[in-house]
Amino acid sequence: MESAAPDLPWTDPLDGLPLVRPTDPRWTAVALTHLDELLVDHALCEQKAASSALALIGRFPDRPELVRPMMALAHEELHHFRQVLDLIEARGGALARPRPDRYVHELRQRGFRTAEGLGAYGDLLLINAFVEARSCERFRLLAAALLDAGRALPAEIPDREALGRFYRVLAQSEGRHWETFRDLATMALPAAKVERRIALLAEVEAEIVAERPLVPAMH
Numbered sequence: 770m771e772s773a774a775p776d777l778p779w780t781d782p783l784d785g786l787p788l789v790r791p792t793d794p795r796w797t798a799v800a801l802t803h804l805d806e807l808l809v810d811h812a813l814c815e816q817k818a819a820s821s822a823l824a825l826i827g828r829f830p831d832r833p834e835l836v837r838p839m840m841a842l843a844h845e846e847l848h849h850f851r852q853v854l855d856l857i858e859a860r861g862g863a864l865a866r867p868r869p870d871r872y873v874h875e876l877r878q879r880g881f882r883t884a885e886g887l888g889a890y891g892d893l894l895l896i897n898a899f900v901e902a903r904s905c906e907r908f909r910l911l912a913a914a915l916l917d918a919g920r921a922l923p924a925e926i927p928d929r930e931a932l933g934r935f936y937r938v939l940a941q942s943e944g945r946h947w948e949t950f951r952d953l954a955t956m957a958l959p960a961a962k963v964e965r966r967i968a969l970l971a972e973v974e975a976e977i978v979a980e981r982p983l984v985p986a987m988h
């Protein structure tokens with residue numbers, strides 16, 4: 770019997786995202802083979818996303834259009850953090866020290882170095898936008914693999930379908946977050962300038978992703 774294709778609200782994992790380079794197709798198997806490690810990294814990404822939303826408010830309190838969207842975002846990321854921590858604990862695991870986050874580090878380093886920046890406010894918004902976009906793509910990859918019952922996974926995952934549905938929901942939410950950051954940048958700066966900056970950062974981001982080793986981590 771042919772298995773039905775999973776019901777996914779996107780056609781291609783890069784749909785609607787500013788990314789120009791898809792994740793290496795081998796990444797999904799690496800991530801699902803080391804699911805415990807992936808979940809710990811993922812939980813800490815959610816924690817960092819909440820912290821960085823609050824840090825933006827602290828750095829730019831005079832931007833009234835920023836404050837409430839970032840409060841809402843921090844709230845949502847904290848909720849994700851709790852959900853992932855619940856999953857880790859249900860599997861008998863615990864949080865651990867994260868591996869150094871080279872991806873975000875490099876994105877900040879190289880993103881700020883490029884010519885024609887938008888200034889600290891615009892560039893920080895767009896760097897956050899790319900982190901959200903890449904998370905969205907990777908959640909989509911995980912959801913697609915987990916929800917495709919016909920696809921053999923590299924490891925036995927008892928709660929496979931529930932986990933797939935969870936990642937499908939998270940993918941939608943990170944997709945909205947990328948738009949929130951992009952829209953905030955467009956509110957503060959000329960749209961054409963923001964678009965050019967997004968195109969340039971997309972190239973920088975693609976380079977960084979190409980250099981990353983295949984590890985069970987979100988980035």
Ligand SMILES: [Fe+2]
Binds near residue numbers: 815818845846849943
């Ligand atoms: Fe999140």
Ligand SMILES: [Fe+2]
Binds near residue numbers: 818846942943946
């Ligand atoms: Fe997010």
